[in-house]
Amino acid sequence: MYIHSHQIRVRYADTDQMGYVYYGNYARYYEEARSEAIRSLGLPYRELELAGIMLPITRMNIKYIGPATYDELITIRTTLTKMPDRFMHFSYEVYNEAGKLINEAETQLVFVDAQTRKMVHAPQYLVDQLAPHFAVK
Amino acid sequence: MYIHSHQIRVRYADTDQMGYVYYGNYARYYEEARSEAIRSLGLPYRELELAGIMLPITRMNIKYIGPATYDELITIRTTLTKMPDRFMHFSYEVYNEAGKLINEAETQLVFVDAQTRKMVHAPQYLVDQLAPHFAVK
Amino acid sequence: MYIHSHQIRVRYADTDQMGYVYYGNYARYYEEARSEAIRSLGLPYRELELAGIMLPITRMNIKYIGPATYDELITIRTTLTKMPDRFMHFSYEVYNEAGKLINEAETQLVFVDAQTRKMVHAPQYLVDQLAPHFAVK
Amino acid sequence: MYIHSHQIRVRYADTDQMGYVYYGNYARYYEEARSEAIRSLGLPYRELELAGIMLPITRMNIKYIGPATYDELITIRTTLTKMPDRFMHFSYEVYNEAGKLINEAETQLVFVDAQTRKMVHAPQYLVDQLAPHFAVK
Numbered sequence: 001m002y003i004h005s006h007q008i009r010v011r012y013a014d015t016d017q018m019g020y021v022y023y024g025n026y027a028r029y030y031e032e033a034r035s036e037a038i039r040s041l042g043l044p045y046r047e048l049e050l051a052g053i054m055l056p057i058t059r060m061n062i063k064y065i066g067p068a069t070y071d072e073l074i075t076i077r078t079t080l081t082k083m084p085d086r087f088m089h090f091s092y093e094v095y096n097e098a099g100k101l102i103n104e105a106e107t108q109l110v111f112v113d114a115q116t117r118k119m120v121h122a123p124q125y126l127v128d129q130l131a132p133h134f135a136v137k
Numbered sequence: 138m139y140i141h142s143h144q145i146r147v148r149y150a151d152t153d154q155m156g157y158v159y160y161g162n163y164a165r166y167y168e169e170a171r172s173e174a175i176r177s178l179g180l181p182y183r184e185l186e187l188a189g190i191m192l193p194i195t196r197m198n199i200k201y202i203g204p205a206t207y208d209e210l211i212t213i214r215t216t217l218t219k220m221p222d223r224f225m226h227f228s229y230e231v232y233n234e235a236g237k238l239i240n241e242a243e244t245q246l247v248f249v250d251a252q253t254r255k256m257v258h259a260p261q262y263l264v265d266q267l268a269p270h271f272a273v274k
Numbered sequence: 275m276y277i278h279s280h281q282i283r284v285r286y287a288d289t290d291q292m293g294y295v296y297y298g299n300y301a302r303y304y305e306e307a308r309s310e311a312i313r314s315l316g317l318p319y320r321e322l323e324l325a326g327i328m329l330p331i332t333r334m335n336i337k338y339i340g341p342a343t344y345d346e347l348i349t350i351r352t353t354l355t356k357m358p359d360r361f362m363h364f365s366y367e368v369y370n371e372a373g374k375l376i377n378e379a380e381t382q383l384v385f386v387d388a389q390t391r392k393m394v395h396a397p398q399y400l401v402d403q404l405a406p407h408f409a410v411k
Numbered sequence: 412m413y414i415h416s417h418q419i420r421v422r423y424a425d426t427d428q429m430g431y432v433y434y435g436n437y438a439r440y441y442e443e444a445r446s447e448a449i450r451s452l453g454l455p456y457r458e459l460e461l462a463g464i465m466l467p468i469t470r471m472n473i474k475y476i477g478p479a480t481y482d483e484l485i486t487i488r489t490t491l492t493k494m495p496d497r498f499m500h501f502s503y504e505v506y507n508e509a510g511k512l513i514n515e516a517e518t519q520l521v522f523v524d525a526q527t528r529k530m531v532h533a534p535q536y537l538v539d540q541l542a543p544h545f546a547v548k
Contacts, residue, residue, distance in 0.1 A: 011446070012456075013296055013439040017289040017344055023194040024168070024287055027161025028424040035422070035482075045423075046482040057160040061198045070291055071446075071457040148309070149319075150302040150433055154426040154481055161424055165287040172285070172345075182286075183345040207428055208309075208320040297468040298438025305435070331434040335472045 002080040002133040004037035010072045020067035026094070027060065030105055033076035034090045043129055052114045053123060055088065059108040066102040073097050083134045084122035086111055139217040139270040141174035147209045157204035163231070164197065167242060170213035171227045180266055189251045190260060192225065196245040203239040210234050220271045221259035223248055276354040276407040278311035284346045294341035300368070301334065304379055307350035308364045317403055326388045327397060329362065333382040340376040347371050357408045358396035360385055413491040413544040415448035421483045431478035437505070438471065441516055444487035445501045454540055463525045464534060466499065470519040477513040484508050494545045495533040497522055 008029055016022040035045050048055065068074050077093040087108050094103035111120045145166055153159040172182050185192065205211050214230040224245050231240035248257045282303055290296040309319050322329065342348050351367040361382050368377035387394045419440055427433040446456050459466065479485050488504040498519050505514035522531045 009443075009446075011439060012290050012442055013298055015291040016286050017291065017293045018191055018193065019291045020193070022164075022287055023197065024161060024164025027159075027164065028422060031161070031423055032420075035420075044482060049481075054155055056155065056157070056201065056204070058201050059199065060160065060201075062196065064193065064195050064197075067193070070460075071455060146306075146309075148302060149305055149427050150435055152428040153423050154428060154430045156428045159424055165285060168286055169283075172283075181345060186344075207323075208318060292465055292467065294467070296438075297471065298435060298442070301433075301435025301438065328429055330429065330431070330475065330478070332475050333473065334434065334475075336470065338467065338469050338471075341467070 001082075002037070002041065002130065004033075004040050004078045006033045006036045006076050006078065007073055008032060008076065010068050010070055010074060012070060015070050018067075020069060023062075023064060026062060026103060026105065029074070029076060029094070030060075030078075030090070030092050030107060033078045033092060034107070037078040037080065037090070041129055043126060048123070048126075049114065051123065053120070054112045054114045054117075055109040056112060057107055058087070058110045060105065062103065062105040064103055066096070066100060068094070068096055068102055074102075080130070080133070083130060084111070084126060086119055086121055088122065138219075139174070139178065139267065141170075141177050141215045143170045143173045143213050143215065144210055145169060145213065147205050147207055147211060149207060152207050155204075157206060160199075160201060163199060163240060163242065166211070166213060166231070167197075167215075167227070167229050167244060170215045170229060171244070174215040174217065174227070178266055180263060185260070185263075186251065188260065190257070191249045191251050191254075192246040193249060194244055195224070195247045197242065199240065199242040201240055203233070203237060205231070205233055205239055211239075217267070217270070220267060221248070221263060223256055223258055225259065275356075276311070276315065276404065278307075278314050278352045280307045280310045280350050280352065281347050282306060282350065284342050284344055284348060286344060289344050292341075294343060297336075297338060300336060300377060300379065303348070303350060303368070304334075304352075304364070304366050304381060307352045307366060308381070311352040311354065311364070315403055315407075317400060322397070322400075323388065325397065327394070328386045328388050328391075329383040330386060331381055332361070332384045334379065336377065336379040338377055340370065340374060342368070342370055342376055348376075349373075354404070354407070357404060358385070358400060360393055360395055362396065412493075413448070413452065413541065415444075415451050415489045417444045417447045417487050417489065418484050419443060419487065421479050421481055421485060423481060426481050429478075431480060434473075434475060437473060437514060437516065440485070440487060440505070441471075441489075441501070441503050441518060444489045444503060445518070448489040448491065448501070452540055454537060459534070459537075460525065462534065464531070465523045465525045465528075466520040467523060468518055469498070469521045471516065473514065473516040475514055477507070477511060479505070479507055479513055485513075491541070491544070494541060495522070495537060497530055497532055499533065 014025045075095045092105045212232045229242045288299045349369045366379045486506045503516045
């Protein structure tokens with residue numbers, strides 16, 4: 001298991017006329033959170049793409065518990081729940097500035113060859129890099 | 138049960154560098170689809186808000202099956218699956234221009250009093266309007 | 275000169291907590307408006323791209339006069355002001371549902387070869403298609 | 412004159428199928444940059460709103476010079492060009508990760524009373540706070 005924490009400032013662009021972050025904008029926050037989680041492992045997603053691997057999303061489930069409001073510094077706790085195989089699973093917990101859980105989500109990504117657009121296994125160097133975090137203690 | 142069909146043209150703004158609609162942009166498409174579904178019932182969402190009711194999203198589950206690409210005219214089939222009580226449930230099927238199912242989703246919305254921001258029951262006129270569609274045949 | 279009119283429904287996603295369309299979201303509306311203007315000439319932008327031409331924006335000037343609000347059916351009047359050469363110039367007038375001018379803008383696009391990413395002249399078939407609209411009467 | 416520098420990571424959500432940041436997404440970057448510029452002066456925009464002042468945009472001019480690409484850490488240099496009166500003027504220079512200028516813009520914002528939605532002068536405490544930066548040397 002690998003856990004990473006990332007903070008995001010809510011922008012005016014993200015709000016809607018209810019005065020809350022628009023429900024569709026969390027997907028961008030999750031993207032940012034998991035990108036930084038992957039970067040912190042030394043594996044920027046940009047390099048995966050340069051190596052010919054794409055990671056489209058195949059599933060996303062969100063449970064909205066409470067709102068985030070303009071200018072709040074929210075915290076996203078991203079968990080890579082299991083060793084990637086053909087899929088990569090992330091879960092997210094979003095906390096508002098007061099530390100209250102406002103949002104939970106899961107995404108499933110699939111490894112795809114950028115040329116053939118067919119599913120492939122996780123690249124070996126990614127598996128190697130992640131292995132210590134999933135080792136049986 | 139109430140089913141409504143709506144078409145949306147994919148815009149450049151919606152795509153990402155993978156050449157597909159960004160996974161987070163479907164939420165906007167679902168919003169558009171359910172708004173038009175509600176409008177077709179004679180109940181514009183704008184009027185609900187003017188009557189002091191808000192409808193924030195409490196859950197969204199998406200299964201991404203295939204991509205939508207730039208300039209495609211996609212079709213969203215929106216189903217109001219059951220009679221609203223304190224919640225309103227919509228399901229969505231998204232088809233690409235060739236008629237292939239590329240995306241399935243569900244959203245749960247909750248009726249909230251705009252003043253108190255507390256949960257309320259669906260307004261009676263909405264229930265009355267929908268009743269014929271959920272009548273036992 | 276070629277003028278085209280297009281209507282867009284303001285979505286919740288487009289609003290911000292001021293209760294108006296977020297200032298950055300008009301760029302998407304202009305994109306939609308000029309795409310439909312080009313389509314109405316029988317030249318879908320998608321086909322330009324398939325023919326190896328891209329049209330990135332090089333300038334955009336916007337004058338915001340008044341707000342657009344949720345669920346309004348706004349009208350965008352798009353004008354192709356002059357015959358394309360290496361650039362293509364569009365101007366836009368945005369009217370709210372009451373017919374009031376709320377927004378004026380101009381964009382300059384440049385023809386680019388998708389392979390070399392160098393500037394090129396407007397393709398001849400586009401020039402031919404547009405010629406009747408710019409003929410001296 | 413007051414100058415502030417801010418860095419933003421380009422996200423997948425921001426790109427389009429050309430592989431560049433979508434031209435409409437820079438408005439969000441400028442918002443982020445000027446918010447942080449104002450915050451650095453000890454005047455969070457959130458507090459202006461709480462004090463009943465809104466700052467809608469009345470003009471935006473952008474000159475696009477080159478692209479920003481996925482995952483680049485771009486730098487925005489924001490300049491508050493003159494003392495606010497009824498308007499507030501910001502200019503922006505956007506640099507890519509290699510330090511190349513890719514984008515220049517200006518925005519004009521207007522002070523509005525949130526209740527009456529009428530134009531007002533800049534609040535005195537904002538003027539006082541900014542005065543040292545515009546003092547004749």
